[in-house]
Amino acid sequence: MEDCMAGTEQPRLKILYLLKLLKEESDEDHGVPMKRILSYLEQAGVPAERKSIYRDIETLKGFGYEIEKSHERPVGYCLLNRSFDIAELKFLVDAVQAAQFIPEDMTDNLIRKLERETSRTKAVELRRQVHYSGHVKTKNDHVYYTTGTLHDAINHNVRVTFTYIDYNIEKGITPRRAGEAYEISPYALVWNDDKYYVVGYYERYGKVCNFRVDRMKSVTCSKLASVPMPDDFDLDRYIRNEFGMFTGETVSIDLHCDNSLANAVLDRFGTGIPIHRDGPDSFMAHVQAITSPVFYSWLFQFGGRAKIIKPARIAEEYRRMVEDVLRSMV
Secondary structure, eight states: OOTTOTTTOOHHHHHHHHHHHHHHHOBTTBOEEHHHHHHHHHHTTOOOOHHHHHHHHHHHHHHTOOEEEOSSSSOEEEEOOOSSOHHHHHHHHHHHHHOTTSOHHHHHHHHHHHHTTSOHHHHHHHHHTOOOTTSOOOOOTTHHHHHHHHHHHHHHTEEEEEEEEEEOTTSOEEEGGGGOOEEEEEEEEEEETTEEEEEEEETTTTEEEEEEGGGEEEEEEEEEEOOOOOTTOOHHHHHHHHTTSOOOEEEEEEEEEEGGGHHHHHHHHOTTSOEEEOSSSEEEEEEEEEESHHHHHHHHTTGGGEEEEEOHHHHHHHHHHHHHHHHHTO
16 A cells, blocks of 8 residues: 555655655766665655655656666666756856856855755765865955846846945955945946956946946945937947957957967967968967057067067057056166
8 A cells, every 4th residue: 555555655745855866866877776765765754665666756757857777786766867967067167166256155155056956976076176265256245146136127127326346455445436326227247357247328427337246335226217228339349349448449460470379369369360371480360459458468478479560550559568668667
């Protein structure tokens, strides 16, 4: 009298506990033996007989769960289909680790949640690969709530108000503009260079600006409707031009580079750029670049292995910048 014994077995709870156990303790390499299933259900207060477990497994399979028998002895049951495989979870863990706008305690909490998307055995493997103590993390513990408020404001087309902070040389924080409130019409959140920004219309300047999310405090939604996005505003172009926090002129530039820089050049400008050999040890690359300190600092790291050939005025501008730095060191 398996499932008919009222008070002895609770079929609805039983199948949920069974699914929970399979998620936690099984994967493609490890099955859960029937003995463990029965013991687990007994401890959970929903004892069951083998035949009812077989039926529950078939019910779960009919609902779309891929459950197979393991090849080990004793035979176990493996839940195969997951929302994420281990490689995808590693990508997500790496992203959480690298994101400077996520505080350390929240980083650890998010990683533990991601670990629950796989079996305990796989989670141990994932945890062994987690190394983030050397990353610089924000001290702003309100980032989670700030991000949620910004999402709400974007979705409901309303403005947000906030105070903006800077760090001082004592490593403390100082409200910018003496704590006076900022107000923007948020359009999008952008993740760039491991930092999080909100892009929106700032009426004080009469243009679209961006602000670091981890430096925003006391963010609240306003009752005022957002200023509509300007008709000529292109978010993708804005991101390309603005991030790095410097803007400049977009110029076609010929670079003469040592062969060792092929990866660096193609990583930065893409594999679609014109490139050809210029002797046995070097190549020429024709690139489109924004002539800003960001571009010049990227170029400077290669020393004499990368040279601007033309236009001459850009080469001269780069030379003057280097000379200014040298003079400031004297």
